[in-house]
Amino acid sequence: MELPIPESVKPWLNFFHPVLMFILLALTVYALYLGIQIRRTRSAEGEVKKELIKGKFNLKHHQAGSLLLAFMVSGTIGGMAVTYINNQKLFVGPHLLAGLGMTGMIAISASLTPWMQKGFDWARYTHIALNVTLLALFSWQALTGIEILQRIISKM
Template sequence: MNATTLNTIKVWSQFIHPIVMWILFGLMAYAMYLGMQSKKTRTTDDKELRKELIKKDYRNRHYQLGSILLAVMVVTTLIGMAATYVNSGKLFVNAHLLIGLGMTGLFSIAAALTPFMQKNEVARISHISINMILLLLFGWQAVTGMNIVQNVINRM
């Protein structure tokens, strides 16, 4: 590869993290919907409604999407940190980075609670609470991340 190609990759690599994170934000909201439908399937007394909801397999779809979200969140967090380091020669220790790392940890805790949720109401409530906090933090990260993207664009 020549220097121009490497520089182009270096510059555009900075946009992978924010683009994927916006997609994850939307998918996380969809995962919340799937989780709510899964709970509805589990708790409804209407047998006909329950049959219809079971056919839609909300529980497995929620579980599978959550697994994908966890993997992509961890990898994309690392990509964002790597792109920042490659392009700036350092990581900027600020609220966006610290909250993002904290969110990655919370995401893994929420996922780790999954096997315990079937028989433990505390695990289920903890899982839901952590994910609601994550969704709020994700919204805040989206705003602060766009400020960072604007700074990157201004430096181009």
Template structure:
């Protein structure tokens, strides 16, 4: 690959990374649901769920997702700017920025949730559900952008 082809190739790193992160986000959500069942289930349910360490795994995956989604968002904007000399302010960019803010705020609620704050827990879940909804929409609108980039080549 030549140096001139690098910006075009980089255009596909962001969407590929985001599809992987969408799947990883779904897995983190699964872990969060299991963590809640571990916390609120019957004694028999809790006994079978505790060995899965779902809360710890959810916490780790959430931290990893926070970092990678922020880097992926910045990376997508950087590649767009490098390829075009500007950012295209539209629904895809604005929803991506909203998602980045939502996951950051949701993660920042973790210390309060660890102290048992129910409002923080509900806000965390609500923010992450909103982020996942936007993420699903981003996947569709992102593929439209990828198709435009691919066709322009």
């Protein structure tokens, strides 16, 4: 299927996915920081706890996670779409497979929210493990994405 996208626009579509993903990588690190602050709040006592509660880290973490979920799924689909539009095929390799795995992991992680809100520790630990793994994969994805971007730029 040929999409009627002007040839002058097609090469620039290649940059939307990487820019979005680097923003999301930064947002992921921020969400990690917020999650750590939630853990600190949970274990704090007295005045320290009162001060930490004022930071509303739980609300900010939930909002950051919601943005991450929405834009990671959209960014994954968008990256695949642009690759297909420009090449009439997808390149099945480690970058794509890890990205699809990350998309599944963030969806599972977000789906644990109701159990975490009810205080189930297994859900919290699973959420943490998934997201630490996600951050590690995301960091690796950034490196492989730069390699792919360099190949695209060299062909322009």
